[in-house]
Amino acid sequence: MDVSKDWLDTHVVPGGAAGRFRNDAAGIAELAAWCQANGVELVVMEASGGYERLPFLLLWELGVACGMVNARSVRRFAEAMGFLEKTDRIDAAVIARYGEVKRLQPTQPPSAAQQRLKALVARLSQVTGDLTVQKQRKSATTDAETIASLDEVIIVFKRQSRRLEGEIASLIDDDPQWACLDQAFRSLKGVASRTVARLMAELPEIGVLSNKAIAKLAGLAPIANDSGKRSGRRPVRGGRAGPRSILFLIARIVARYDPHLGAFHQRLQAAGKEKMVIRIALARKLLVILNAKARDARKEFANAT
Template identity: 85%
Template sequence: MDKTICGVDVSKEWLDAHVEPNGAAGRFRNDAAGITDLAAWCQGHGVELAVMEASGGYERLALLLLWDLSLPCALVNARSVRRFAEAMGFLEKTDGIDAAMIAGYAQAKRVQPTLPPSPAQQRLKALVARLGQVTGDLTIQKQRKSAAADTETIASLDEVIALLVRQSRRLEGEIASLIDDDPLWACLDRAFRSLKGIASRSVARLMAELPEIGILSNKAIAKLAGLAPIANDSGKRSGRRPVRGGRAGPRGVLFLVASIVAKYDPHLAAFQHRLQAAGKEKMVIRIALARKLLVILNAKARDARTEFANAT
C-alpha cells in the first residue's frame, strides 16, 4: 500500500503543499511558525512522508524543522520531478501543480526519507562554502591589483586582500579543528591524505559535500558525483555513454585532484598511460581518472569507517 505523502513546493516565502492520495492542498509561510503549521496540517491528514525539491537552500529550514517535529522528510531532484510532470501531461507550471507532481513522483519512485545532516555536518558544509567564496573573492582582488596602475587603488586593494587572507586562514583553522574534534572525521582525513597529492582543503570539501563516501557502493558513489557513464544503447546500436547530473562540487574537486595524484600514485599513473596509449580523448581520460580516484577514496573511507566502528 502506498504511503500518504505530502509534496511541498518550496519558494523563498511560501511552502505549497499537496497530499496524495486524498488531494488536500494548502499554503504556508516558509518560516518557523509556518512550518509548524504545515507539520500539524500534515499530521491531520495522516501524512507519513513530506517530500520537497532541493531549492538552493530555501528548503533547509523546512527539512530540519519537520524532522524535529517528528515528520520524516525527503529531498528529490527538481529536474526529475519536472520530467515526471511532463510525462504525466502537465506542461504548465504553478506552485500548486509542482506540489502535486512532487507527491506523485515520490509515490511512483517510492522515495525514502533523507536523514537530516547533523549540526557538525551543517557547520562543516557552511564553513567550506564560505572558504570557497573567500578564495574566489581573493582571486578576483589579486587580478584587479595586477591590472591597477595608481598607488591609491593598489593600496585599497591591498587592504581588501589582507582582510580576505586573514578570513581564509581563520576559516581553514576552524575547518581543521572541526575535523580533528570528530574521531570519525579525523580517521577519514588520515585515510584520504595517505594518498600523496590530496590537500586538506580538498579533503574538507569531499567530507562536506559528499558525506556518503565510504557508505555507498563504488557504482552508487560514482553516480552521486556525476562520474558514472550513462547507458545509451538501442537495438544493435551501442552509443557513447556520457556522464551527467550528480554533485558538481565534489566532481570538480576530483577532476582537479586526480591529475595531481596521478603524478605520484603508480597505479593511477599506469591507468592514465593505458588510456592515453589507447587513444582516448582528453576529456574521457579526465573523467575516468576522477572516477578511478573516487573509487580508491571510497574504498579507503569504507575501511576507515570499519576500523572506527571496530575500535568503538
C-alpha cells in the same frame, strides 16, 4: 510540497488535501500540525536553491519525516504524465505523486556538525574565489592608490581564509571518525586538507555507498546509450558539481605520485582517448580509490569502538 522563498504549497496523496504556509518558523510549525492532522507519513520536496533547508530541518525537528528529490526528475515525470502547466499548486501535486510512485524513503537530516562543516567549507570557497578576483584586479592595474586599496582587501580575505581553515581543521580533528577519514584520504600524496574538507562536507556518503553508487552521486558514472546493434557514446550527467570539480582538479596531481593512477593515465593516453574522457576517467578512478579508503577507515573505526 513545492518550496519557494516565501511560500510552501502542499498536496496530499491520496485524498487531495491542499494548503499554503509561509516559509518561516511560524508557518512551518502550522505546516507540521497540518501534516499530522492529515496523516502525512512523508513530506517530499525538491532542492530549491537553499529555500528548502529551513522547512526540511524544522519539519524533522517537529517529528515530520521529509524526503528530497531531484527537480529535473520531477519535471520530466510531470511532462510524461501530461502535466505541461506549471503553478505552485500543480507542482506540489506532481511532487507528491512522484514520491508515491517512486516509493521514496526519508532523507535523514545532517547532524549539527555536518551542517557547520558544510557552511564553513562553502564560505572558505567563497573567500578563496574573492581573493583570486582581488589578486587579478591588482595585477591588472598600475595605479598606486588602487593597489593600496586592493592590498587592504587581500589582507582581510587572507585572514578570513586562515581562520576558516583553522575552524575546519578543528572541527574534523574533534570528531574521531572524521579524523580517521582525514588520515585515510591524506595517505594519498596530492590530497590536501582542503580537498578532504570538501569531500567530507559535500559527499558525506563516501565509504558508505558502493563504487558505482558514489560515482553516480558525483556525476562521474557513464550513462548507457545503446539501442539494438548501436553502441552509443556514454556521457556523464548530473550529480554533485562540487565534489566533481575538486576531483577533476586533484586527479592529475595525484596521478603524478600514485603509480596505479599514473599507469592508468598512461594507458588512456596510449589508447588515444580524448582529453575530456581521460579527465573524467581519472576523476572517477580517484573517487573509487578514496571510497575504498573511506570504507576501510569506517570499518576500522567501528571495530575500534
